[in-house]
Amino acid sequence: MSMDIVELKPTLLKDLKNLYKNLEKDNNNDYNVTIKVEQKSFKAHSVILKLRSEYFRNLINNEIKRMANMFNKKITLEISDMNSEVFSSCLKYIYTGEFSLQGDNDFLFDLFIAAEKLKLIDMVDYLQNYFIENKTEWIEINLIRVYQISLNSISFNELQVHCKQIIDQNPKFIFLSDSFHTLKSSILLDLIKRDDEFLTEIKIWRQLIKWVHEQEPPINRDTQNWNPSNIIDFEERIRDFIPHIRFFTISSDNYYSYVRPYKEILPQKLVDQLERFYLVRDASPPPNALRPRTPRRLRRKISTYSMRSPTEPTTPAEPRLQRSRSHILAKVPIVNRPPSIHVKPISNIINIRQMRRISHWIDRVESGNINNDFVLLAKGTWDSTTQIKFHDLCDNKGPTLILARIDNTNDIIGGYNPHSWTSSNKWIGSTESFIFSFKSDSREGIDDIIFSRINDQNAAIFDGDSNSNIGFGLDLLLFTGEYKHVHYQRRIMDCDTFTIERYEVFQIRKKY
Structure with missing residues (x-):
């Protein structure tokens, strides 16, 4: 200047x-x-x-x-x-x-x-x-x-x-959204074209059917009462998606219950192939059938034959795959390694990375160390637990975290109560409570998380007594195994009922 x-x-x-x-x-x-x-x-x-x-x-x-x-x-x-x-x-x-x-x-x-x-x-x-x-x-x-x-x-x-990064990491955010019906067809088609298994094929199919029904104008859900106009409208809406559904990976029970009722809108050649596949013993899918979706983040196995000392020579006359395993291992230098350290896990349901993620949710931070102690109060099989036992072990302990593994699926659900359980049989208001679900077999258990904070803070926790339920709003009612999407922001499950195989309750204490 x-x-x-x-x-x-x-x-x-x-x-x-x-x-x-x-x-x-x-x-x-x-x-x-x-x-x-x-x-x-x-x-x-x-x-x-x-x-x-x-x-x-x-x-x-x-x-x-x-x-x-x-x-x-x-x-x-x-x-x-x-x-x-x-x-x-x-x-x-x-x-x-x-x-x-x-x-x-x-x-x-x-x-x-x-x-x-x-x-x-x-x-x-x-x-x-x-x-x-x-x-x-x-x-x-x-x-x-x-x-x-x-x-x-x-x-x-x-x-x-x-x-796009969020969608790529977890397309379930789209498929399980309450506004799924508002999704543009081009975006939905791109998701269904994916080759990774972000949902089971039958869930993808059922969500697609739900989406088609809810487009304007809505189409009668009772296929038994469809008129020719309903069939034409439905077929036009779903036509572009059909080639990208892996029908031959769907179980026979699910095919009969959820696919066969819509056979009127499927190409006749596909219907014939499907019925042959499900009705004829040892029948194989047709040669042009799509391959099953690839499990997400499948870890690639490393062949022993790829292990070679950096100084080991290779010769054209002796291809590496023809060498014996002992010959190759003999070339690998021996390294003195410290003994493995075995730490008794805090939880038998979640691992340390999952625990760190939950601790971050409690503190409302994105990253960092675990700033909370997880003190085990109760654990066991849910069918052996009564309301009286739960309240004897967990009442008046301050903030608590409940974890549960769902029977037959290994899915994990949980909820955080920032207040004490007191058997008051009343609603507890909170802005800090949350619920979540994730697959126990996902990579380190942190990829398929669905996390939901409270939406109606006046109905965050139901603090039932020894004769009633306990729950996170009306969303997770634990003793009766009921799920409803009512008081929390996001849907964390795609079922209405569940059975708990094992559970753990932790007292949450701040580290100082």
Whole structure:
């Protein structure tokens, strides 16, 4: 900067803020633009709007051309697809460069969308990074809406990439979402084309059927009462998906219960192949049948024959695979290794990485060490546990974590109660409770997690007595083995009932 130029930017910003305040107080009569949003009118200055927003620059220039021969030079604009409170925040930003993050996540996301529409680029970039860095949990809960909106503008590219990473790591977030029916067909088709086994084939099929039924206009779910029009509509909606379903990996029971009722909409050749496969003993799938989906993160086995000393020569006359195992192992240098350390696990249901993840949820952090002690209060088989025994061992112990392995599936469910169980037979309010589920056989047990915080804080925990149930809202009722998606944000199971094989209850103590 030249020594003879003085910049007093704070004064300029102060004047612009005062100009905006006067507009809010209706003390400014030199405005020349009125903007109508919903039932509310906002006053503004065309020169500032055009300078700060490409959207308004184009809109105002077009309006000026239209009004060229009109005596009244004041401009009236109308924005039809925006909330007035959201627009008010955008207008404040246009004048002052400031906006508040105090609103809830839905409001801030609407603000993000509005900023893109109005071409407030810096605001878009800031909010996009804010959601990616601070609101991943909210994005996962609202993944379908967020991802589909991110496809609408190149300005949302970073958010789109973030959503794709979440989907790639766990497509179940999409398939088990309450808004699954709103998913665009092109996105659903891309997911079903995947070769990895993110859900069993029958679950993919049943979710697809549910999605088809719920598109507009809805189609009668009772296939026995379908008319020809229902068959045609259903067949048109599902046609593109059929070639990508691995029908021949579905069990005969599931085929009979969930696929066969829809055979009218399947290609006749496929129906003939399926019925031969299920009815003829030792029948094989046809040569063109899709292979089963690959189990996710299958660890590749390393052949013993790949072990070779870095200094070992190889000769064309003696291919490596023809060498004896003893010959190769003889070439591997012997290394003195320290004895293995065996630590008795804290839990027989979850491992240390899963425990670390749960500890992070309790502390509301993304990473770091385990800052909580897990003190075992009770464990065993659920059918041998009575309400009296549970309350004798677990009442008045402060915050607790309940873990349970589901019978016949090895899936794990759990919930965190930040308060004490007291046998009060009353609801306990909380903003910190949560429930979750994951596959016990996933990689280190942290890939297929479905995590859900409380939605209705007044019904977070039901603290039943020795004659009643205990539960996390009405979502997980443990003694009766019932699941309903009611009080917590996300659905963590795709069944209504469950049987607990084993359970553990831990007291949670902060480390100091």
